[in-house]
Amino acid sequence: MQADDLPSTTIDTPFDAALSERYLVYALSTITARSLPDVRDGLKPVHRRLLWAMRLLRLDPASAYKKSARVVGDVIGKYHPHGDASVYDAMVRLAQDFALRYPLVDGQGNFGNIDGDNAAAYRYTEARLTAVATQLMAGLDEGTVDYRPTYNGEEEEPEVFPGLFPNLLANGASGIAVGMATSIPPHNVSELADAAIQLIDNPHTEDAALMDFVGGPDFPTGGVLVDSRETIAQAYATGRGSFRLRASISIEKEKGGGWHLLVSEIPYGVQKGKLIEQVADLIANKKLPILADVRDESDEQVRVVLEPRSRTVDPQLLLESLYRLTDLEVRFPLNLNVLDASRTPGVMSLKQSLTAWLAFQIEVLLNRSRTRIAKIDDRLELLDGFLIAFLNLDRVIEIIRTEDEPKAVMMMEFSLTDRQAEAILNMRLRSLRRLEEMEIGKEREALSKERDDLVKLVESPARQRTRLKRDLSTMKEKFGDERRTRIEEVVTTARDIDWSAMIEKEPITVILSQRGWIRAMKGHVALDDAETLKFREGDALQQIFHAQTTDKLLLAAEDGRVYTLGGDKLPGGRGFGEPVRLLIDLPAEVGIVTLMVVKPDMKLLVAASDGRGFLTSGEATIAETRKGKQLVNLRAGAKVAVVEPLAEGDDAVAVIGENRKMLVFLLSELPELARGQGVTLQRYRDGGLADVTTLKLADGLSWALGGESGRTRTETDLTPWRAARGAAGRMPPLGFPRSNKFR
Structure with a gap:
């Protein structure tokens, strides 16, 4: 088919251009609509849709639980057209108190545990919202945020939640998008509120100064943060870094002088079951012989007992070994990559993220105030009409009884608006009592005062800051709690553990x-x-x-x-x-x-078949990986023939070639190398090296006579074979083995 014959719906474009354009659309969709949280409410779309669906199902904290299957069904049917497994997994995480610092879903049933066991199927579990989730969604009916159509256009969903709760930093987030990722640890709400109030009072507060309020992450599973203040401050200032987190371990004394280690808190994100398997493998494979046993005595609280091999074991050595060999110490990454108010991804510092959240809360406060002012104006309009009706009650009743179009007559006679006239006509007879007139007057006075206060709030940034500070203090009193993760700087020692000492x-x-x-x-x-x-x-x-x-x-x-x-x-x-x-x-x-x-301190003689060689140390031969390391750089056709340790006192080298010529020279003529080709030991016209050894010149050269006698022969005078390194040599002594081997 020619290009001119293609259907009108076909676009003729280069393949690479079409591919890159479509991949970019996919990448942006993954970044903005799936993987990265919003800085304003700290939620990804799936989490936001889960909470929104539960709100519409009226699953508030005071209501009864409903099946998780009902929630998942509503989410994937109305808002989030993805797989039910991924949606339920997200819901389970929102309910796990060991995954979220402040859970957003109150689960009933098996929602998994810290051991790593999965949650029960959604047909078996039930759920409702927590007070934190309710706080996060507060104000959705007050015109605070915009709504957008759902994927099929049948319903609407909020673009973001307006509630005054710093969910992004309080609960953290993690996700992998296309070309970028995010990893945000959870924090303490009380500390975040104090830091936010500080930024309201002084917007120019530096990131380092915020460390006086936010000491570091606060994980739901506790643990000990062992990084220095400078390291933590640097991570928060750049939005990138990592935190070194250890389990909470105490040394428990026993009767009789014994002791054991008690693990009461494990690092965030570590499954207790797998952690115990790690420790058990160390014991079974004898990689840590100073550890004898591990027992899991946990109930609702973590309690793992580690028994040393004996009471004489150094507790600090055992602790340091466990930190290095197991997940009792982990690194939690910080990558504060989020979507800002314009849905643009970027890495923020702690100050930037809090500032962006506060700016959004000011916007929410203004939107709520303006919406309330508009509602008050509407109500005041009706109340003014009611008061006119009460002041002219007899005439209003007469118009209604006598006129065919009473609405138009009242609007003209009393200068009423259409809404006022309609409201008067819809009044019940019981509303005409004198008491109702007094109530309307009081309501109008209260609404007018409220409107004046709201107008002052909208027009005054200072009032807005004061109001936000008061609301933050209220939120802190309601949801704030004590820090769970302790911060104790541990200085890493330069000494390395001798792991060979750990082997029995x-x-x-x-x-x-x-x-x-x-x-x-x-x-x-x-x-x-x-x-x-x-x-x-x-x-x-x-x-x-x-x-x-x-x-x-x-x-x-x-x-x-x-x-x-x-x-x-x-x-x-x-x-x-x-x-x-x-x-x-x-x-x-x-x-x-x-x-x-x-041994690292031993010396070795290395020789190749082409007659080149050198001395090296035992340390130079030790390789750290399965692939080994290159020690000898061989010339074409050559191969290593001898690697022999030097005996104490050896001061000479004896080498013999395949041409049966032997040479003896001083050991000091050989260089010591960590890697290389070496130097020429003996010169050959044809053939190559047969064998080489080291010896003491004073003792001479000995070799076995062969047979079963076990006798040896020694040549004490080696003067005829002595020469400088690289000489051709001469025929060996009488009786030297025909194999041309010294051993």
Whole structure:
């Protein structure tokens, strides 16, 4: 089909332009209509629609509960055309007192718990509004905010809730949009009210000064905030940062001198069930041997008991270890990304968010006052008409009885408006009593006074600020409470915990097969019994040595990479063990040079098949990840041939090539490197390096004679083979093994 033949409804546009335009629409919809809260009421659309639907169902705090299914049905049918599961999940969160600092929904039934258990289905639970939610929606019928049509145009919903309650900061929010996210912790309403009053009195108050009123987040689950005042102030000033939150843990003394740790509050957002699983895994895997047991004795209050291995364990060491290894310490992010009054997303500081909320509350106050003034004017118009009717009651009755069009006659004779005349005609006979005239006069006087006060309020910013301060104080008295999260700065020490001290020290015998299968037998098995070990068919022993579970093992590969294995993490000695390549990322085609116990302060000799080598330290070979680290930079075609620890007192190097020429030179001629190619040990015309070792020149060079005799031979005078590093060398002493190996 040609472009000219396309239907008139088809738009011919580049694909990338059409895609970017539609993606932008989707992104903006996600940001403004789903994921980010509004700075004015702190709610996302789904939360606002949930509370609005419950209000229309008359689920106020004094009414009876109704099924959650009824609420969810109304929300997705009238206001929020999304899945029922997502709407019910949002409703459940509004009812959880461990998720919201000031819950907006009063739930009856199973709404989940701090252990991480899910809520019951919505057909089983019931709900109604809380007093906080009622406060948040106060003024919806007083012309305070605008309404907009629902998605199908059949009904209306408020664009925002006008109530005087700082819900954004009091309850916090979290959400992920397209290209941006928000994370706001909950705060204490009393502190927020005090900070708001301070900003009313002094709009130029700096963010740092607000810290005198808002000390930091106040989580519903309590806990301890351990950041410094400067760190918290910096986060609030920029709207971005994070807070370090710890569980509330006390050291409880027992009879007999023992003790245990008691966890009474856990960090916000941490599921107690998963936290206990974390601690139990540490015990089961012996990652924290100074901890013996964990017990959950919680009822309505959190009570988790942690038993140390013995009374001699340092409580602070155990606490610090638990903070590092479990979610007993977490970081809660702060990203105060919200929609402002113009529905524009942006990151605000604490001061900016409170200022924007106060500006909205002033707007609500003015809208409410103007709406009330208009209603008073309407009522005063009618009352004036009633008074005219009472003053001319006989004439009004005569007109009604005699005239065919009494309304027009009264309007002309008494200068009444259409509404006044209509109201007079609709009056009941009982309203004509003298007492009613007096009541109308009193009502008119009261309304006139109220109108004068409202006009003064609308015209005076000072009166508006005073009124808002008084309302904030009332709100604080009604909903304010004590802070739950304590703020205790903890200075992190520079010392690192020796995690090897956390591993229970036990002797093991490490066995590595030629095909790379590894295992660790308990205890120090006699090395002479290696012949009794069993291996898979076609496999055999490569190395066997003694170690401890606290040791780190160095595995050197032919490609120049080194890997670190923990002695406590090796597979057990039963069976054939496991392939070592399951523990580290060692390619299948790369051979293993050696496996040994490594200490940070030891020295090692490293040599490649092309005759280059260098000295290195044990610390340089320790790798932190499964991928290991590159130790030797090999030239093309070369591979690592020897990685050997230096014995104490060694002062020389003996190297022999495949050409059966041996060279001895001083150890001091080798450089010590953390990584590199090294220097030439021996020069070859053909072939490469066969073996290398270190020795004491004074003791000479020894080698095994072979056979079962176990005898060795020693060459004490090595002068014929002594030369500078990089020489060609000469034929070895008589009787040297034909394998060209020193061991």
